[in-house]
Amino acid sequence: MTNKEHILVSVAWPYANADIHVGNVTGSYLPADIYARYHRLKGNHVLMVSGSDSHGTPVTVKAEELGQTIQEVFDYYHDRFLRIFEGLGLSYDLFTHTNTENHFQVAQDMFLALLNNGFLYKKVTEQMYSPTAGKFLPDRYIEGICPVCGYERARGDQCDNCNTLFESAAQLINPRSKTDDSELELRETEHFFIDLPKLAKTGLERWIQNEKEHWRPHVLKFTRNWIMDEGLIGRAITRDISGWGIPVPVKEYEHKTLYVWFEAVIGYLSAAIEWAHNQGQPEAWKKWWQDPDARSVYFIGKDNIPFHTIIWPAQLLGVGSLYSDDGHALNLPYDVPANEFMNMEGRKISGSMNWGVWIVDALERHDPDPLRYYLTAVMPETRDSDWSWDGYVTRNNTELVANWGNLANRVLNMIQKYFDGVVPNPGPLTDSDKALLEAIDDGFVKIGELYDGCKFRAALQETMRLSTLINQYLDETSPWKAAKTDLAAAGHALNITLQAISGLKILFAPVLPFTCQRLHEMLGEEGRIFGGQEIVTYEEKTRSHRAMTYNPTGAVGSWSRPEIPAGRQLPKPKPLFKKLDPSVVEEELARLG
RNA sequence: GGUGAUGUAGCUCAGCUGGUUAGAGCACAGAACUCAUAAUUCUGGGGUCACUGGUUCAAGUCCAGUCAUCACCA
Numbered sequence: 001m002t003n004k005e006h007i008l009v010s011v012a013w014p015y016a017n018a019d020i021h022v023g024n025v026t027g028s029y030l031p032a033d034i035y036a037r038y039h040r041l042k043g044n045h046v047l048m049v050s051g052s053d054s055h056g057t058p059v060t061v062k063a064e065e066l067g068q069t070i071q072e073v074f075d076y077y078h079d080r081f082l083r084i085f086e087g088l089g090l091s092y093d094l095f096t097h098t099n100t101e102n103h104f105q106v107a108q109d110m111f112l113a114l115l116n117n118g119f120l121y122k123k124v125t126e127q128m129y130s131p132t133a134g135k136f137l138p139d140r141y142i143e144g145i146c147p148v149c150g151y152e153r154a155r156g157d158q159c160d161n162c163n164t165l166f167e168s169a170a171q172l173i174n175p176r177s178k179t180d181d182s183e184l185e186l187r188e189t190e191h192f193f194i195d196l197p198k199l200a201k202t203g204l205e206r207w208i209q210n211e212k213e214h215w216r217p218h219v220l221k222f223t224r225n226w227i228m229d230e231g232l233i234g235r236a237i238t239r240d241i242s243g244w245g246i247p248v249p250v251k252e253y254e255h256k257t258l259y260v261w262f263e264a265v266i267g268y269l270s271a272a273i274e275w276a277h278n279q280g281q282p283e284a285w286k287k288w289w290q291d292p293d294a295r296s297v298y299f300i301g302k303d304n305i306p307f308h309t310i311i312w313p314a315q316l317l318g319v320g321s322l323y324s325d326d327g328h329a330l331n332l333p334y335d336v337p338a339n340e341f342m343n344m345e346g347r348k349i350s351g352s353m354n355w356g357v358w359i360v361d362a363l364e365r366h367d368p369d370p371l372r373y374y375l376t377a378v379m380p381e382t383r384d385s386d387w388s389w390d391g392y393v394t395r396n397n398t399e400l401v402a403n404w405g406n407l408a409n410r411v412l413n414m415i416q417k418y419f420d421g422v423v424p425n426p427g428p429l430t431d432s433d434k435a436l437l438e439a440i441d442d443g444f445v446k447i448g449e450l451y452d453g454c455k456f457r458a459a460l461q462e463t464m465r466l467s468t469l470i471n472q473y474l475d476e477t478s479p480w481k482a483a484k485t486d487l488a489a490a491g492h493a494l495n496i497t498l499q500a501i502s503g504l505k506i507l508f509a510p511v512l513p514f515t516c517q518r519l520h521e522m523l524g525e526e527g528r529i530f531g532g533q534e535i536v537t538y539e540e541k542t543r544s545h546r547a548m549t550y551n552p553t554g555a556v557g558s559w560s561r562p563e564i565p566a567g568r569q570l571p572k573p574k575p576l577f578k579k580l581d582p583s584v585v586e587e588e589l590a591r592l593g
Numbered sequence: 594g595g596u597g598a599u600g601u602a603g604c605u606c607a608g609c610u611g612g613u614u615a616g617a618g619c620a621c622a623g624a625a626c627u628c629a630u631a632a633u634u635c636u637g638g639g640g641u642c643a644c645u646g647g648u649u650c651a652a653g654u655c656c657a658g659u660c661a662u663c664a665c666c667a
Contacts, residue, residue, distance in 0.1 A: 217598085221598080222665075226596080226665085340599085341663065348663090388605095394619065395619080402632050403633085412629095414628050418628090461606090461607090471634070474634090475625095475626080475633065476634085480627070494628095576630095
């Protein structure tokens, strides 16, 4: 038990301003969960963390749109996330959020460590100031005439008419406040910048050039190119907003806040610290963050690559041995298996056009495992992929129901029918029996490597291939025929098939945790394959927050084929999956747009 | 505009460092079987590997350019 690895599964933090759709799930949350569940079965020490990003501008914008407070909007979506993730079976050890005392503290600690280590500098820049509102306005609150095309309602960051992007809203002609249409003026303001060029020289460049052959090619090339060709420039990490966000922990600057992009990624660290605290073992997080043998894997979408492969590593390097008495640095990412995007029936997913599948709705009409299965089968691992309801129904019916679910069902039914539900005796094994069981056992090696390498689509295909292999074996041995003349032969074949199915139950479990648990019970096994999910309220000194945790108590699953003993009485089986009528496709398509 | 990725059968995708008639699943056609949610198994048809040019004895696989899609950056 000593050679078990510590694996930190870091998952993208959703903005709490919109519901989660299939693209979000297949892009980062689901692959992270599959990865975490695989490593739990392997017996490794997994810590899977994430949370809602409360301070992003989109949350503020949403609140204004709805005429609600930011807090109300945030609470509403955060709560929905918890429900959705519970329903989908995403097994976060901690899904928290960034509006906690703990996160504020860790973010401010990192800021100060960077400052003390000489990686921050102050700089005065000019920004748009609203005299009527008495504050500086972020670019997206500014409107004006586009200097390129003359469009009158260009936004501060981009012209929607000609798609020109502006470096500063000051480039607009006659810039005005979007909120009250008042005139704006340019004023000087001072901010903290992170010195990325210095950090690059200090170790970031060396790190990115180190051996990274296990990284996905597009992630690696993109990152190296960014550093080599484009070069790095200092970036502002504070801004002129107060009242919502994390105050800058420096005298005279308390009215400014930490920029969200700087602060949100710190959640990976602060959530691990919070988890340890919640467990009553405040130091426990260090196993994942300070032991150089621990692996940290970041599951994100492709739009987030530079933040996780350059800026976050730069921050981690820059804080040195923060939180360590004996000079331990914080671990940099081991891998960032960023996914591409998922489209919807050939078009980009769009919240405003209601073009997509929202998980909160989907879970009302569909079971989590078929959703997880389809999202894994078409996961955008190497290129953009497409969700189609026709594909969903087809794969559910032909692969889950017909190939795998029906295999389990027919075998369990035959054992009921011919042996009153008692597992028959296998007798001596033939060569073809051994070949089948060896193929399953080899699967634990091969499919394990695929899961570990984040090749989830291939893992699923390979597991399904084994299901076909069992179907072929069943066809050759035809226990339904043998039962009429030679009951022992029928029992023999059914026993072998049952053992093979018992293996597949584990091989499928990272992707199909709910139905594999049901199969686990139908095979007469005790306990649960995985631990359970809980939604808990945590109290801090001045605040409380709701979060999701994973409780591993009672989890018995392990990465090998459990032997089902002859003579065991099995319960009456029920189908694992529901066949879907093709009309589902039309019903679902009708909800779009 | 710059950078990167992607473009292979009707659909979803494999094809590592270039090498015999380009693979799998689904869909389609035919056959076998009947334990099972008409579910399984076997056989078969189907592709100018986006386009153009180049390197090579040999290219889907390398190089250049073009087009399309996506992301990031300016």
